[in-house]
Amino acid sequence: MSIAIYPGSFDPVTFGHLDIAERGAKVFDKVIIAVMVNPHKNPLFTIDERKELLREAVKHLPNVEVDSFTGLLVDYAREQNAGVIIKGLRAVSDFESELQMASLNRHMYEAAETLFIPTNHNYSYLSSSIVKEIARHGGPVADLVPKHVEAAMREKYSK
Structure with a gap:
């Protein structure tokens, strides 16, 4: 069975994220x-909220x-017996940092390859931060x- 990990903060999940997942x-x-928990970001949604928003968004898959x-x-990928890490690329500017991370991940866990999927051109401008x-x-x-993500965001920002 081929298992792939698609990591990210998903705060919030966008149509660009869903394009890569699909x-x-x-x-x-x-x-x-x-x-993933990223200590360098100040998330709008908790981990549990993000997971629930994602589950709703991918229930058709x-x-x-x-x-x-x-x-x-890489530790998580090893635990899941994943052979691939999926990374979405929006622009050339994403490639440099993603390539560096892919090389380090491969160094630490040789069993996993990184697969770069260029985003659909309709979403190349899209980021969670902008949203x-x-x-x-x-x-x-x-x-x-x-x-459902739009509604959750509106609720968060109305408080």
């Missing part, structure tokens, strides 16, 4: 979307699971995130 699900028997982890991605900034100021995000 495409990964066509290639691998099982894709685990792994929500039977071979996709949602989980979370702390620590090193949060737009929503924070009451701007339209319906074309950027699933409906």
